[in-house]
Amino acid sequence: MSGSAFTSIRFISSGDEYYDLIIDEINQAQVEIQIESYIFDFDSIGKRILLALAEARQRNVGVRLMVDGIGSLTSISQIRDYCKAHEIEFRVYRAIPYIGSIFKHFTRFLKATNRRNHRKIVVIDKSKAFVASFNISRVHSEKESGQAAWKDLAVLVQGPEVKKISSLTDAYWLRFPFSVMNSHKRITFLRVRSTHSMASRRLAKKQLIERIKTSQEQVRILTPYFVPSRKVIRALIMAAKKHRQVEIIVPNRSDFFVVDLAGRYVVRKLLKYKINVYQYQPSFMHAKSVIVDDWATLGSHNLNHRSLIHDLEMDITLEGEYELKPLENYWDQLKSKSLLISKEELDKDSFFIRLLCRFSFWFKNWL
Numbered sequence: 001m002s003g004s005a006f007t008s009i010r011f012i013s014s015g016d017e018y019y020d021l022i023i024d025e026i027n028q029a030q031v032e033i034q035i036e037s038y039i040f041d042f043d044s045i046g047k048r049i050l051l052a053l054a055e056a057r058q059r060n061v062g063v064r065l066m067v068d069g070i071g072s073l074t075s076i077s078q079i080r081d082y083c084k085a086h087e088i089e090f091r092v093y094r095a096i097p098y099i100g101s102i103f104k105h106f107t108r109f110l111k112a113t114n115r116r117n118h119r120k121i122v123v124i125d126k127s128k129a130f131v132a133s134f135n136i137s138r139v140h141s142e143k144e145s146g147q148a149a150w151k152d153l154a155v156l157v158q159g160p161e162v163k164k165i166s167s168l169t170d171a172y173w174l175r176f177p178f179s180v181m182n183s184h185k186r187i188t189f190l191r192v193r194s195t196h197s198m199a200s201r202r203l204a205k206k207q208l209i210e211r212i213k214t215s216q217e218q219v220r221i222l223t224p225y226f227v228p229s230r231k232v233i234r235a236l237i238m239a240a241k242k243h244r245q246v247e248i249i250v251p252n253r254s255d256f257f258v259v260d261l262a263g264r265y266v267v268r269k270l271l272k273y274k275i276n277v278y279q280y281q282p283s284f285m286h287a288k289s290v291i292v293d294d295w296a297t298l299g300s301h302n303l304n305h306r307s308l309i310h311d312l313e314m315d316i317t318l319e320g321e322y323e324l325k326p327l328e329n330y331w332d333q334l335k336s337k338s339l340l341i342s343k344e345e346l347d348k349d350s351f352f353i354r355l356l357c358r359f360s361f362w363f364k365n366w367l
Contacts, residue, residue, distance in 0.1 A: 005191040006159035009318070011326035013287075015140030018132065018154050019045055025124045025156075026052040032062040034123040034169045036093075038071035038116065038300070039135035042078040044144055046136050050079070054086035063088045064173055068117045069095035071135070091173065093117040093312075114365075117172070118300050118311040120154075126166040128158050131192075131299050131316045133288045140286075150286040151334065153222075153298050153327075155316050161191055165314070168196055172312070193297055193315040195307075204301075205308045209235045211292040218245040220291040220331055223303040224284065226250045226263040226277075227364050232303065233266060240273040248277045249334050251285040259304070261353075261360035264346070268357070271343050278338035285334065288315075289327060296324055305364045 012018050026033055026049075033056055040046055053063050065083060067076065069092050076092055083090035094116065122130040132154030138144040140152055195201040212219055212235040219239050226248065228236075240246045248270075254260050267277045289298045299315030301307045318324050349357075 005161045005189075006157045006316075008156075008158045009316070009323060010156040011330075012130075012132070012154040012156065013152075013326075013330050014142070015134060015149055015152060016143050018130070018134050018152075019048065019136075019141065021156060022122055022130060023048060023052045025122070025128060025130075026056055029056055029059075029061050029124050031125045032064075032123075033125075034064050034121070034166060034173075036066045036117060036119045036121045036169060036172070037136045038068045038118045038120060039137055040065075040067040040072045040075060040079060041135070041137040042075040042082075043138045045138045045141055046075065046079070049136055050082050050086075050088075053088050054082075057087050064091075064169070065089065066091045066093055066117065066169075066173060068093050070116055071118070093172065114310055116306075116311045118307065119314045120300050121165065121169060121314060123162065123166045123169060126163050128156065129162045129165050130154055130156050131165070131314055133286055133298075133300055139284075148283050150284045151280065153287040153289060153330070155298055157316060161189060164189055165192060165194075168194060168314075171196070191317045191319075193299070193301065193313075193317060195301075195311070195313045201309060204313075205229075205231075208232070208290065208297075208308075211290075211295060212236060212239050215239050215242075215244045215292050217293050218291065219247070220245075220328075221248040221303060222285065222287045222289040222331065222334070223248070224251050224254055224286045224288070225256070225259045225302040225304045225306075226266060227259060227304040227361070228266065229305060229308060229364070232308075233269065236270060236275060237273050240270075240275050246270075246275045247335070248275065249280055249285060249331070249338055250277065252279045252281050252339075253284075255284065258360050258363070261357045262364060264349075265354075265357035265361040267341055268346050268354075271341070271346065277341045278335060279341060280334055280338045282337055287330075287334075289331075291324065291327065291331065294321065294324060295319055296327055298327065309365065 120132040133152045140150050142149040193204045296318040297315040301313045
């Protein structure tokens with residue numbers, strides 16, 4: 001473990017454990033709570049979190065909650081009313097404008113629509129941080145959704161790097177005043193992959209591609225939306241040609257049909273190079289992770305254009321056998337409940353389906 005970055009890392013693979021831990025940490029907060037969530041549903045889970053935040057405000061703890069304007073679209077008005085009633089500071093990242101504004105500023109609307117805050121972060125007193133693929137929603141809870149609960153991952157970290165995570169949430173909360181915007185672009189992380197600027201997006205993508213290309217033993221990927229760039233595809237093929245073990249787990253079906261079609265186009269290419277792609281069967285596999293030898297990422301990044309180019313994302317990097325062991329065990333558990341996609345299965349696709357898959361991939365920048 002890199003002591004200069006994190007003093008502790010806790011691996012979390014259960015939605016119920018994740019929400020219980022968040023509430024426990026909120027209840028113990030002394031100074032400030034910062035939350036960013038792409039989806040924050042006003043359901044049984046969301047209400048539990050909001051109740052804990054309201055109780056924190058009664059203790060005079062500062063609370064900032066930011067949700068995404070598209071991801072949380074259906075619950076924004078309810079959350080806003082609740083936060084106003086309990087003096088919780090609340091903001092929406094790039095809220096969808098009124099219809100009249102859409103027609104008046106169409107290009108601006110397209111830009112705002114195509115860049116979202118996809119991060120899932122909870123920072124407590126600038127000393128502890130949750131970085132996750134879990135949204136705030138009952139779909140991740142086995143108590144609420146049973147066997148259909150989505151599969152996700154999170155880590156709870158402590159250490160000096162947490163203050164940098166907190167500073168990024170401050171920057172987006174303050175809506176980029178010039179001085180803050182310039183200072184946050186200069187933030188350098190040791191164990192965090194963050195796409196908070198164009199430079200950081202390019203760096204994250206470049207580092208991922210280089211890791212895959214120079215892999216020595218294995219590349220193992222978890223992603224619910226598998227629509228990688230052509231450079232990433234070439235890197236995976238290069239690793240496979242060097243006889244590295246390359247394995248990918250995707251959902252049996254995602255929640256976006258077009259993404260499934262585009263992903264199927266990519267899988268067809270990869271199978272030619274003996275890259276194994278599995279479909280997780282029991283429920284929706286929403287976890288996001290890349291393991292390359294003794295290095296891994298875990299967080300909100302999908303392996304698609306949206307995450308690599310457009311959206312705000314954040315991952316924690318894991319290093320060494322001790323930190324990777326829980327993630328590798330989790331990967332093996334998912335693989336045991338997954339089915340290998342075969343060339344024979346894809347060959348059954350009609351000409352129309354193949355054409356549709358190729359056509360869907362053309363829109364990869366929006367997927």
